[in-house]
Amino acid sequence: MFAFNSCSDEEEVPLTELYPYSDVKFSITKTESTSTSCSFDLLSSDGKVPYLCLYVDTETFQEVPKAKLVSYLMDDLNRQAKAANMELEAFVESISLRGKQHVKIENLAPGAVYELVVFAISGTTPAKKATYQFFQTDYVDAVECSFDVRVSKKEDKIILDVNPSLKDEYWYMAALPKATYDNASTQMSDVQIYMTLFRQQAEGMTQEEIFEKLLLKGDASLAFTVPDGTGDCIWLAAVMKPVGNAALALASDVSKGLFNPDKLNQTAAIWDSCLSKSFWNKGYLPKVMVARPQ
Structure with missing residues (x-):
């Protein structure tokens, strides 16, 4: 809580006197994230003014009203200062930043949402206005994996011989007629199409299954049957990793390639696991997913 001297109606105290540096603006750019860390570029409109860059977890920003968040943070910093046997002003100065900075926040929870709070400070008095930005860690750490794929035919089956560059990562492959893909891609990204195909095939399965x-x-x-007259087909590929005991998440970019069952001995680049069969004759992909109770 801050206490100020009262003034008459005729006297107007400038905001910058009550809250120094309140006209300083900040830009925040997220540059990198993993399952346990996030990095940001910070830029202040006044390179000489000290500022703080703090963050809170989901529980805190849901419980503390935005108007009271900076005050809450300063109270917590005061407790940290006492624990470190330091005066608050000295403690604040030790963690203050100036100008353009690159910061990395570590030891975060996978897939968790946090809120970054940046504000200028004069001694122990924060600016009136703060800059806020939500951010989220990755569910899994991303990897880069390439796939060498050879397409051949054995009897009535199309054979895909897949050689991934990462031998210890789990992978999934989805394939569909190019006409179906072209139709879906007018409204969906490759990630959405890929995850739709994965969810269709995984529906009703446990993570173990x-x-x-x-x-x-x-x-x-991989061996599968393509209906006659299908023509060009699209494959979509991405490494998958478990999230907890009941979910899976993409761990690589979704890559795609073109193949034609009638043109064999092809070499593609980048694949992922088993094939869904239910959508071959549908000609479309559902855009809306149905949430069902467990």
Whole structure:
């Protein structure tokens, strides 16, 4: 709580006197994230003014009203200063930033949402206005994986011989007619299409069943039947990793390639596991997912 001297109606105390540096503005740019860290570029409109860059977790920003958040943060800093046997002003100065800075926040929870709070400060008095930005860590750490794929035919089956560059990562592959993909891509990104196909095939399965029946690791040969007259087909590929005990998340960019069952001995680049079969004759992909109670 801050106490100020009263003044008459005729006297107007400038905001910058009550709250120094309140006209300083900040830009925040998220530059990198992992499952346990996030990095940001910070830029102040006045390179000489000290400022603080703090963050809170979901529980805190849901419980503390935005108007009281900076005051809450200063109270917490005061407790930290006492624990460090320091005066608050000295403690604040030790963590203050100036000008353009690059900061990295570590030891975060995977897939968690946080709020970054940046504000100028004079001694122990924060500016009236703060800059806020929500951010979220990745559910899993991303990887880069390439896939060498050879397409051939054996009897009535199309064979995909897949050789991933990362032998210890689980991968999933989805394939569909190019006409179906072209139709879906007018409203959906490759990630949305890929995850739609994955969810269709994984529906009703436990995570253990998904690992047993859908995901592959290392080199593998996939065999499937393409209806006559299908023509060009699209494959979509991405490494998948578990999130907790009941979910899976993308761990790489979704890549895609073109193949034609009638043109064999092709070499593609980048793949992922088992094939969904239910959508071959649908000609469309559902955009709206149905949430069902467990």
